[in-house]
Amino acid sequence: xxxxxxxxxxxxxxxxxxxxxxIKSLGFNVISKDRTGVKLQGGWKDIMKLNLRLRSANRxxxxxxxxxxxxxxxxxxxxKEIKWHLLIRKNGYFTVQSYVKNDFIRDTRFANLKLKxxxxxxxxxxxxxxxxxxxxxDKTVIYLYWVNDDVSIYFDTSGESISKHGYRKNPWKAPMMxxxxxxxxxxxxxxxxxxxxxxxxxxxxxxxxxxxxxASGIPGSWHRRNFGFMHIxxxxxxxxxxxxxxxxxxxxxxxxxxxxxxxxxxxxxxAQENAEVAGVANIIDFGTCDFLETRVPEGSGVVFxxxxxxxxxxxxxxxxxxxxxxxxxxxxxCAGYTGYVFTGNLNLAKVIGLKPARKYExxxxxxxxxxxxxxxxxxxxxxxxx
Numbered sequence: 001x002x003x004x005x006x007x008x009x010x011x012x013x014x015x016x017x018x019x020x021x022x023i024k025s026l027g028f029n030v031i032s033k034d035r036t037g038v039k040l041q042g043g044w045k046d047i048m049k050l051n052l053r054l055r056s057a058n059r060x061x062x063x064x065x066x067x068x069x070x071x072x073x074x075x076x077x078x079x080k081e082i083k084w085h086l087l088i089r090k091n092g093y094f095t096v097q098s099y100v101k102n103d104f105i106r107d108t109r110f111a112n113l114k115l116k117x118x119x120x121x122x123x124x125x126x127x128x129x130x131x132x133x134x135x136x137x138d139k140t141v142i143y144l145y146w147v148n149d150d151v152s153i154y155f156d157t158s159g160e161s162i163s164k165h166g167y168r169k170n171p172w173k174a175p176m177m178x179x180x181x182x183x184x185x186x187x188x189x190x191x192x193x194x195x196x197x198x199x200x201x202x203x204x205x206x207x208x209x210x211x212x213x214x215a216s217g218i219p220g221s222w223h224r225r226n227f228g229f230m231h232i233x234x235x236x237x238x239x240x241x242x243x244x245x246x247x248x249x250x251x252x253x254x255x256x257x258x259x260x261x262x263x264x265x266x267x268x269x270x271a272q273e274n275a276e277v278a279g280v281a282n283i284i285d286f287g288t289c290d291f292l293e294t295r296v297p298e299g300s301g302v303v304f305x306x307x308x309x310x311x312x313x314x315x316x317x318x319x320x321x322x323x324x325x326x327x328x329x330x331x332x333x334c335a336g337y338t339g340y341v342f343t344g345n346l347n348l349a350k351v352i353g354l355k356p357a358r359k360y361e362x363x364x365x366x367x368x369x370x371x372x373x374x375x376x377x378x379x380x381x382x383x384x385x386x
Contacts (some may be wrong), residue, residue, distance in 0.1 A: 006063040009152065011056060012163075013363045015183045019056045022186060026053055036120035044234065047157045047324045048243050051227050055182035055210070057164045061143055061154035062229075068255060070149045071104045072114045078151070079118030080161045087233055088140055089157075090123060093132045097156065098144035105146070105261075113146050115153070117340035122345035128153055159228035164241055165210075166223035167278035170270045171288025172204035176306060176342070180364060181206045182220065183341055186301055186303040187360050194300030198337070200291035200329075202260035205284075207304050215254040219247050223278065257297040260283040277342045292325060303334050309344040309367065320351055325351035330376050 008133075011019045016033045031039045033059065042050075048267055050060045059365045065082050066207050090096055096112040105111045119142075121128040128218075131140075141156035163179035167269055185201040185207065190197065199208040213220070221227075223243075229235060258280075262268050268288045275281035287295070296303065305326060311315035331354070338357075343349050343386040344367035358373040 002327075004032075004041055006015075006066075007040050007042050007047060007380060008061040008063070008152075009038045009040070009050060009054065010058045011038070012036070012058065012180060012183070014361050015056055015180070016185050017060070018183045022054060022056055023050070026050070029348045036065070040300060043313055044229075044236065045231055045239060045243065048227075049278075050230065051158055051162055051224075052160060052243060052247060053219040055165075055214070056179050056186060057220075058161050058179060059143075059156055059158045060118075061164070062157050063097065064142075064153045064155060067148075068149045069146070069151045070101075072111065075111065075146070075151060076114045076118045079115050080122050080356045081152070082153070084116075084119050084122050085127065088119070088131055089231075089233060090129050090131060091126055091316075092140055092231065093134070093136070094119070094140040094142055095133060095137055096142050096144060097134055097137075098146065100144065100146045102146055102148060111144060111146060116141065126247070137228075138226055139228075141228045144274070153161055155228060156231055157227060157229035157232070159226060159231075160222070160224075161231050162221050165213075165220050165278075167209065168204060168206065168274050169277055170204060170273060172267055172270050175204045176206050176364065178210060180362065182210045182214075182377075184323070184340070184362065185211055185214065185304070187371060188304075188340055188373070189338055190302040190358045192254075196257040196259070196297050196299055196304040198257075198259045198294065198296055198301065198334075199282070199305070200261050200294040201305050201307055202262045202271050202286075203267050203306070205260055205274050205286075208258055208260040208271070208284055209275050209278050209280060211304075212254070212258050212275070212283055213278060215252075215256065215258075216283070217250040217252045217282060218279065222247070225234060235257070244288050253285055256301065259295055259297065260284055261287040261289050261291060261294045263290050292329050294329075296334075296337065300336050300341055302338045303330070304342070306342045307348075315350060316345065319345070319348055323348045323351045323352060327351075330354060334376045335378040337376050341374075342369065344369040 142157045143154040145152040165178040197211040223246045310319045357375040360371040
């Protein structure tokens with residue numbers, strides 16, 4: 001692989017602004033961003049660092065080639081011209097994934113097949129052998145982006161999406177994706193160096209674990225052991241070891257409080273198990289109780305809740321009481337903190353009964369969602385929120 005090439009870091013819709021700032025905080029220069037991705041330039045060290053450290057990203061794509069192709073035959077011809085023997089081991093394994101929007105393609109699997117055929121025929125004609133290919137994503141992953149006649153071919157250097165951070169062995173009920181949870185926290189005004197983090201209704205613990213990882217300086221994909229970049233010619237294991245060693249030097253022991261509660265003993269048990277895998281169970285105080293009984297430590301920080309949305313008929317009426325109680329909980333127990341509610345039910349959000357300071361738009365799967373911020377002032381400043 002060439003020393004430097006365009007990099008496209010992908011994310012969920014409405015997260016690219018957060019991802020862009022996260023990339024900049026790691027010392028990179030952002031070239032541009034769109035709805036679902038951020039573009040920059042970089043080499044081996046950069047794609048390793050991005051895969052390890054990013055929290056709000058989905059994939060790190062490293063460009064192999066870009067060209068024009070109007071139809072499948074032109075795609076095949078251009079692919080066959082790429083010097084694949086410098087990129088993929090002849091006895092290796094690769095898979096192809098894609099996004100295709102072209103008038104000649106009704107099924108993206110056909111475009112994937114033409115790309116595979118181009119690679120296979122290059123090897124067969126130049127070396128008399130070809131790598132294996134199939135659906136598995138634990139080896140070399142090639143990503144085809146083809147819109148109209150514009151084609152970009154990338155290595156997916158992540159392999160399995162880095163939206164999964166590798167610690168959640170038991171997801172419990174309808175959990176937030178790890179990268180989305182991290183994005184909401186990064187969007188908030190929480191200070192990971194000193195602010196307390198309180199997470200009632202913790203479920204499988206994703207929000208509080210992501211916060212604890214941030215405060216501890218543990219990278220988002222620290223617990224991942226396999227990445228797509230490890231299966232590209234030119235991968236240097238010693239460079240990867242050096243990058244991990246540098247990251248570990250930044251680990252720290254937080255001094256603030258992390259509180260996580262749920263009314264379900266099973267949920268709390270699962271959250272504790274996940275926190276153990278993540279390496280942060282020792283700094284989180286777990287408890288089983290109604291969210292209204294959650295202990296809020298003295299001081300300041302954030303209170304993060306991700307209540308149910310009420311997707312089934314009849315649920316919304318039952319949850320009205322819960323959402324109204326969130327407002328009461330904020331007013332009575334959380335003065336001096338900032339409250340955040342992440343919800344995919346905008347009608348229920350209105351019954352919280354407090355005036356939002358900010359609303360941030362997100363998509364949770366396909367659900368139009370909001371992260372709603374409430375400034376919970378202490379003393380006389382409490383009055384505007386009633």
